[in-house]
Amino acid sequence: MSRNKFGFGPIEAPQTPKRKREVGPMGAAVREAAGSLAESTESLVEQRRQNAADAKAWRQAQGEGRVLVEIALDEIQTDALPRDRLDLEAVATSDEMEELKTSIRERGQKEPIEVFAGEGGYQLKKGWRRLTALRQLHKETGDDRFARAVARVDEGAVSRIDLYIDMVEENVIREDLTFAEMAQVAIIAAREEGQGAADLVSRIYASLHKMKRSYIRSFVFLLEELGEALAFPKAVARNLGVEVARRLQVTPELAPRLREDLAQAATPEEQTAILRRFAEGTVPAERKPQAKKSVKYEFHVGSTKVTARKGECRILSEVDFSAVDRQRLQRAIEAFEAALKA
Secondary structure (H helix, E strand, O other), X not given: XXXXXXXXXXXXXXXXXXXXXXXXXXXXXXXXXXXXXXHHHHHHHHHHXXXXXHHHHHHHHHHOOOOEEEEEHHHEEOOOOOXXXXXXXXXXXXXXXXXXXXXXXXXXXXXXXXXXXXXOEEEEEEOHHHHHHHHHHHHXXXXXXXXXXXXXXXXXXXXXXXXXXXXXXXHHHOOOOOHHHHHHHHHHHHHHHOOOHHHHHHHHOOOOOHHHXXXXXXXXXXXXXXXXXOOOHHHOOHHHHHHHHHHHHHOHHHXXXXXXXXXXXXXXXXXXXXXXXXXXXXXXXXXXXXXXXXXXXXXXXXXXXXXXXXXXXXXXXXXXXXXXXXXXXXXXXXXXXXXHHO
């Protein structure tokens, strides 16, 4: 250290100890309140941001028909679109329908139906079998579990052709429709659109392989050419239908004779035999005498529905026939047969 002329160095000032500041109770409370307020404000802003995102996602999902809702059965109508089944009554009373009802009764409706907004409620787009099963179960049991259907609602504006595509897509993917049924859908859609049915096949069945679309066009031609003379269209095998359509296109002058022959077919087997002879180019030497064509009719006795056709009498009733004594049921059937013979 350097010294001045007086022989001493600079005097160093004593270091004052720093004052230690401690937060008092009031300051601690203020700081804590301020921190909580900032934290809650940030949380609130984040929550509002998340709510807005959720609401936007919900509206988008609802608009795209990805939201499931429960709709009362009486609010769902089925008359806007013709179904893609040719024999709905047979489907409604089939063993497969009973199996579906058993599944829904035990496990509930696992797969939703699809509807779209129509006049006076909703119109069915997909899921006719599921809706029918629910209606039958509600009528049979009166259980409120079956009074509403789980549904996906399509609220977007779509064309009639788009509705047809959506209606058949599910069954087509499952390979659950016959070629005759798929052709019938194209024919009905064509009438509404004022177009050729064969031209609509590519639009309605765009997801199918081009060979399958070719088969459907053959069946379109077959159904349009033969009309009501083809009484059992679902029974026509793919290869047979394609071959008959091909021969009709080559020799259209044979169509009237084929329609006459088909008008005599009382069963799917007889119809198949006639079509096969036509496809092979063979015609029976003698025309069989015209047999009376089997006529199907229905009537009700009270709440019991009776359907009569050749070789079959179907009785649909609320009575549990399995609970009826076997001998008593046998006597009733014997009396029934005796009354018919008399």
